[in-house]
Amino acid sequence: MTNYKVKHNGAEMDLYTYCSLLSKKNNSTLYTLEKYIGSPLLSDDTLMKIRDDILTVSAEISRLHEKLIMSDTDEGL
Numbered sequence: 001m002t003n004y005k006v007k008h009n010g011a012e013m014d015l016y017t018y019c020s021l022l023s024k025k026n027n028s029t030l031y032t033l034e035k036y037i038g039s040p041l042l043s044d045d046t047l048m049k050i051r052d053d054i055l056t057v058s059a060e061i062s063r064l065h066e067k068l069i070m071s072d073t074d075e076g077l
Contacts, residue, residue: 016065023062030054
């Protein structure tokens with residue numbers, strides 16, 4: 001597996017670390033949303049859908065480094 005690099009806040013990090021960071025940030029949004037509305041996201045069908053969508057995106061982000069396909073080894077992101 002190629003170790004892809006990403007620039008984030010002026011620093012360079014590998015793609016796996018960056019994807020993990022994004023996934024965790026996405027998950028923390030759930031906590032922030034629950035605190036803001038003062039209710040668990042599992043308490044309402046619409047909120048449950050939002051929660052499921054956010055968790056699905058988090059899971060996809062965390063696996064992005066595994067799904068990246070490059071056709072040319074000299075090709076950049």
